[in-house]
Amino acid sequence: MEAKKLAIIATKGSLDWAYPPFILSSTAAALGYEVEIFFTFYGLQLLRKKLDLQVTPLGNPGMPMPLGMDKWFPVLGTALPGMQSMMTMMMKKKMADKGVAGLEELRELCQEAEVKLIACQMTVDLFDMDTSEFIDGIEYAGAARFFEFAGESDICLYI
């Protein structure tokens, strides 16, 4: 039987949104899927050798805040300087405490499982990104390259 195929477009470059593409891809690969992820716009941040991703409570009313801050803390307070780095630090600590995998680890597991990582060439040009800062083993291509695989996929996700 031919392997099932999963195609993902990863568009977000924050710590929280970095997880779904890598969790789904590594799991799908473990289940025998062929997987390709196309990284575009802010998603390109997920391909940096050194990941320095942040999470922000700003404009995110669904984010659980520590100490019940979401109940009494004014929305504007989430824009205070230092709030983003504090929330990022707390999120990372929580993830480590709960045994959630590190992003680098999940990304490596994806690469070991031969998940194809494709970086959007247009985004690289648009933001003058330095490809030497990206991990090895990725492909640079455009939208047509994505459709080559996505057109035959069983599952196609935009994240």
Place this chain on the structure above:
Amino acid sequence: MADFDDELDASGLNCPLPILRAKKSLTALESGKVLHIIATDPGSVKDFEAFSKQTGNELMESREEGGKFHFLIKKS
């Protein structure tokens, strides 16, 4: 509990790590050998059922004991 050939302790690990580690351990095993997995993630109960169904590796046993989940999976 039935006999097993290899053991994987995935205690403290969260989704999807127990599945990923189990897949890795199974890859190293010969067909017909049995892997014993220990996990603490409550989601792993349904996940290993689904893993078994989709990969064809038989889930021989799934039970909870002392707050931990034990699975026996036979490599197809």
